[in-house]
Amino acid sequence: MFERNQVLGEKKMKEPHQLSIVQLNEEDIPGLITLSDSVGWDYDKEEIHTILSSGFIYGHKSEQGEIVSSAAVIQYDSVLASVGMVIVHNGFRRMGLANELMEKCIHTVSDRMPIMLIATEEGEPLYxxxxxxxxxxxxKHLCHRFEPIPLAIEHNQSLEIYTNSDFSALHQLDRLAFGGSRETFLEKRIDQAEECILLKENNRIIGYGMAVRAPATLKIGSIVAPHSDAALLIIGKLAQNRKETLRLDIPSDQKNLSARLAPYGFQKVNEPPVMMFNGLKMPERNRTLYAIAAQIFG
Structure with missing residues (x-):
């Protein structure tokens, strides 16, 4: 493994314009959307705003001021950081830009901080x-037409709409599921969500789920639940009467849920690797995280 003070991989010679890394901000959101569109990704204004509110986005700009690369890093508590949104414009590849951005992200967080990312096939060799x-x-599961299947709910349980007074309990539930506090991210994600619902038992929160709109899909996640039946209850509530394509990103250790999704209309379309730097495993979790918010957020 590389030490932090070593060069991360071999850097290729840049072209004469000598692009430099800059920290991007809200004024750069339109350029980041254009960059995302250029590679077929679906980052929009709200998603990028949540990233900027939770962490940092770096990139290179051309001599004309065009954003030609990006990478984001978000640190959760003192236990984990997540890297994502690693994009290089087709016209600026093979210049070592992604390598430089990864180095910048790694050096942004605390020394020896475990860092995770969910790799694309193209990016995996670099990582x-x-x-x-x-x-x-x-x-990654997609559903183009959701088929509702009624599930019984326990007599002492209820599905309810989230209110601000629920945040403390939701945050505690998420902390145990994720393996660390991500309070700022949760606040921003709930604001961004089209819908956030809670599963309560005897008026105590035991699960939650969000639906967040993206240009191409409706992302369902995060989903935290005590078991797969409860996760399906939450998914069904968020997915009911939806006409758009739905997306679920499910951790590989939740095989029981993945195996039960096909009758609802979901199909697995991809299974990208979760990769770690400065660590060989994820933080300690209680196995109640059934769907992640998005690949960039871990």
């Missing part, structure tokens, strides 16, 4: 070269 190790995977 391996830097020193990332595959520790798990995430199953």
């Amino acid at each position: 391996k070269k830097i020193g990332f190790t595959t520790v798990a995977s995430v199953q």
